[in-house]
Amino acid sequence: MFIGKDINIAAELLQKGNLVGIPTETVYGLAGNAFDPVAISKIFQIKKRPSFDPLIVHVGDHEEVKYLAAYIPNELETIMNHYMPGPLTIIVKKRHLIPDIVTAGSPYVGIRIPKHDVTLELLRKIDFPLAAPSANPFGYISPTTAQHVADQLGSKISYILDGGACEVGLESTIIGVNNNGSLQVLRKGGLTLEHIEELTGKKLTINDHSSSNPQAPGMLSSHYAPRVPLYLCNLREKIGSVDPERTGVISFSDRFPSISPNHFVTLSESGDFGEAARNLFSGMRHLDNCDIDLILAELVPNVNLGLAINDRLRRAATH
Ligand code: TXA
Ligand code: MG
Numbered sequence: 001m002f003i004g005k006d007i008n009i010a011a012e013l014l015q016k017g018n019l020v021g022i023p024t025e026t027v028y029g030l031a032g033n034a035f036d037p038v039a040i041s042k043i044f045q046i047k048k049r050p051s052f053d054p055l056i057v058h059v060g061d062h063e064e065v066k067y068l069a070a071y072i073p074n075e076l077e078t079i080m081n082h083y084m085p086g087p088l089t090i091i092v093k094k095r096h097l098i099p100d101i102v103t104a105g106s107p108y109v110g111i112r113i114p115k116h117d118v119t120l121e122l123l124r125k126i127d128f129p130l131a132a133p134s135a136n137p138f139g140y141i142s143p144t145t146a147q148h149v150a151d152q153l154g155s156k157i158s159y160i161l162d163g164g165a166c167e168v169g170l171e172s173t174i175i176g177v178n179n180n181g182s183l184q185v186l187r188k189g190g191l192t193l194e195h196i197e198e199l200t201g202k203k204l205t206i207n208d209h210s211s212s213n214p215q216a217p218g219m220l221s222s223h224y225a226p227r228v229p230l231y232l233c234n235l236r237e238k239i240g241s242v243d244p245e246r247t248g249v250i251s252f253s254d255r256f257p258s259i260s261p262n263h264f265v266t267l268s269e270s271g272d273f274g275e276a277a278r279n280l281f282s283g284m285r286h287l288d289n290c291d292i293d294l295i296l297a298e299l300v301p302n303v304n305l306g307l308a309i310n311d312r313l314r315r316a317a318t319h
Contacts (some may be wrong), residue, residue: 003160010161011125021149023163024114027142029132037099046156049138054104055131060123085115087190091176118163169278188308226288229318230295248287250297273305
């Protein structure tokens with residue numbers, strides 16, 4: 001494995017059926033040729049991902065989205081026209097040219113256009129779309145730097161394309177259409193629901209929880225989780241009763257001087273949601289690598305990107 005910035009190397013490896021770590025504005029992906037079932041099977045193998053969990057297909061422009069989709073409902077097309085490229089995935093009826101292994105047998109496919117110059121250039125150089133889940137072992141925290149990918153999957157992939165730290169830091173928002181034609185949110189993510197509702201003028205239905213046979217494992221109540229147990233609590237109440245040397249803390253904007261600074265993550269001192277989202281996964285990862293017994297975290301205000309941040313914190317928490 002090596003980390004580099006050479007888009008041609010990445011393109012060549014992908015053309016030969018290999019997997020490459022790719023940067024996006026949300027999180028890093030583990031990418032392979034979406035038209036090549038053998039490459040796709042390697043993705044499932046390396047991530048130890050259950051075969052019922054479909055992959056998102058990444059393309060470079062709107063034309064390609066239309067080429068892969070059998071049909072795009074008007075409302076989804078409006079959202080696409082406004083927010084793609086961006087932290088958004090739409091679920092649409094697929095055309096047969098997308099192998100079933102990509103969608104785990106579903107007639108629907110998730111498609112997105114990442115807003116990242118490096119990966120958009122890579123997509124222009126190759127003549128196939130890229131299937132890419134987040135580049136982490138199944139169930140673990142998603143990577144937001146090339147080094148995060150190397151730390152966990154480095155021995156299993158030949159190249160990681162370095163595009164810097166992810167600007168959004170949370171996975172894409174996933175939007176689909178349910179049977180009665182209304183839009184539903186399958187995963188809260190980097191595009192806020194307020195933005196989508198403002199555009200469509202309609203309230204979104206949220207359908208992002210499932211305890212069995214989930215449509216999306218990101219719906220499972222335990223996901224995105226560190227190994228050190230993480231507990232959600234009111235920090236002001238609990239902070240006095242823990243061993244300050246053995247406890248990690250994730251706060252939204254407060255500081256707690258009793259906790260060792262190396263074990264302390266403030267998501268955003270100014271209370272900025274974008275900054276908090278960018279810092280969440282790297283903060284969890286940092287604490288997971290510290291010699292501590294537990295992590296205490298608090299929920300952030302439940303508006304704007306706070307919805308997606310709280311969703312990830314809840315799924316990271318020990319139950
Ligand atoms: O921001 C992102 O979306 C990142 C970057 C790399 O693009 N990708 C990502 O992929 O988060 P992954 O595989 O970690 O999560 C994708 C989620 C899964 O929970 C999957 O079940 C759901 O999207 N999904 C994909 N295709 C679907 C489909 N056809 N129907 C329903 N859910 C789908
Ligand atoms: Mg993932």
